[in-house]
Amino acid sequence: MRRLALAGIVLAPLALSACATEAPAPTTFARLDYSYLPPITLKVASIRIRDDYRPGPDAAKMIDLAPEPPARVLERMAHERLVANGSPGSASFVIRQASLHQVGDTLVGTMTVDLNVRTSNGQRVGYAEATVSRSETAPTNESPDRMRAALYDLTKTMMSSMNVELQYQIQRSLPDWLAYSPAGEVGGMAAPHYSPDQGISAQPLPNPDAGQNGPASGTSLGGSND
Numbered sequence: 001m002r003r004l005a006l007a008g009i010v011l012a013p014l015a016l017s018a019c020a021t022e023a024p025a026p027t028t029f030a031r032l033d034y035s036y037l038p039p040i041t042l043k044v045a046s047i048r049i050r051d052d053y054r055p056g057p058d059a060a061k062m063i064d065l066a067p068e069p070p071a072r073v074l075e076r077m078a079h080e081r082l083v084a085n086g087s088p089g090s091a092s093f094v095i096r097q098a099s100l101h102q103v104g105d106t107l108v109g110t111m112t113v114d115l116n117v118r119t120s121n122g123q124r125v126g127y128a129e130a131t132v133s134r135s136e137t138a139p140t141n142e143s144p145d146r147m148r149a150a151l152y153d154l155t156k157t158m159m160s161s162m163n164v165e166l167q168y169q170i171q172r173s174l175p176d177w178l179a180y181s182p183a184g185e186v187g188g189m190a191a192p193h194y195s196p197d198q199g200i201s202a203q204p205l206p207n208p209d210a211g212q213n214g215p216a217s218g219t220s221l222g223g224s225n226d
Helices: 002-020 057-065 070-081 144-173
Strands: 040-042 046-051 082-084 090-103 106-118 124-137
Touching: 040 144, 046 070, 046 082, 057 090, 057 144, 070 082, 070 090, 070 106, 070 144, 082 090, 090 144, 106 144, 124 144
Parallel strands: 040 082, 046 090
Antiparallel strands: 090 106, 106 124
């Protein structure tokens, strides 16, 4: 019994020490920026960017905690990557969903966007949609700082996937509306390689770095709104 008591005396400080040395949650977060990625140049005169997502009460609570709300980051990405080359016609990038939820001990995020292309007379002639969903375990210590850090990581992971998925879906669904350079690139992006068996292969993208602010929501790139 004495040995057990002594062991308890020795282990207790070690446990307290482990708790004391737990890394503190970050309180500042790098701005998610995608201007370093190749632009996606469309054969249109203007590109309108619009956020149509309206979160419910639960999602709104989680989004308010997020250092980088998903819809805001999606708008920023669209402003930084989608480019109009001045040809007749217009495009609209619409955010359909940009949600964050906590389901039990799991954080779940979903993003859905679509890109519509219209001729100069307003006829819709092209459409692409991209969706990504990711989840991760919610922090056991649900302090505001740890939850904010977890939501930031979840949003960053979703955006890394969305950059690949959006590029893939545009190349697959709107190939005739992509502007290629003489070197066979799409605004700095390698031209898609088609295969009857494999389709288009989307390449993994590097992790985002910090950058500059983009234009406000609802503005147009390259000309007037459609």
